[in-house]
Amino acid sequence: MLATLDIRRAVPTDAARLAELARRSFVAVFEDEQQAENAALAAAEIFSDAQIRAELADSTSTFIWAEQAGIPAGYAKLRRDTDVDCISSPRPVQLERMYAETDQIGLGIGKLLLHTAIKIVQSEGYQTLWGSVWEHNDRAIEFYRRQGFVEVGSNEFMLGRERQTDVIMQLDLRR
Numbered sequence: 001m002l003a004t005l006d007i008r009r010a011v012p013t014d015a016a017r018l019a020e021l022a023r024r025s026f027v028a029v030f031e032d033e034q035q036a037e038n039a040a041l042a043a044a045e046i047f048s049d050a051q052i053r054a055e056l057a058d059s060t061s062t063f064i065w066a067e068q069a070g071i072p073a074g075y076a077k078l079r080r081d082t083d084v085d086c087i088s089s090p091r092p093v094q095l096e097r098m099y100a101e102t103d104q105i106g107l108g109i110g111k112l113l114l115h116t117a118i119k120i121v122q123s124e125g126y127q128t129l130w131g132s133v134w135e136h137n138d139r140a141i142e143f144y145r146r147q148g149f150v151e152v153g154s155n156e157f158m159l160g161r162e163r164q165t166d167v168i169m170q171l172d173l174r175r
Helices: 014-033 036-046 049-057 111-125 138-146
Strands: 005-009 061-069 071-079 090-101 128-134 150-159 162-172
Touching: 005 111, 014 036, 014 049, 014 061, 014 071, 014 090, 036 150, 049 061, 061 111, 071 111, 090 111, 111 128, 128 138, 128 150, 138 162
Parallel strands: 090 128
Antiparallel strands: 005 061, 061 071, 071 090, 128 162, 150 162
């Protein structure tokens, strides 16, 4: 099934489909935790078509798009020029987001997106990839651990009207 997966950098014409996938997959993470209403409020703002178009145009961001036979399967977003005090390895770049369609989780799309992201940032001379994961998203935290990420701190964020906590994880790319 993944043999037909196309992974490439997203372009402006992907904005509407990317925004839709982003909204849907973000809300799905919070469904089981009774946070769906707050997630929907946040997603409408964070992942509007206009916001995604602006992020695609931002030179510090790179979106990696995965689709299968023209159907969206997942995406990742890299963001340069971000800094968090708890990142201890040099030359960091943020894996700001990575989501797969809910029916595609567990099929290896995340791993392929992550490996593509690693290749991109290493080719640009970065030595550290870091990201934050909602503290209650055990599946994602375990995924990152299996890929070699380690927990280095935490950060609070607002989900709609509620304060939440992310676990900050980093991967040293110098190994």
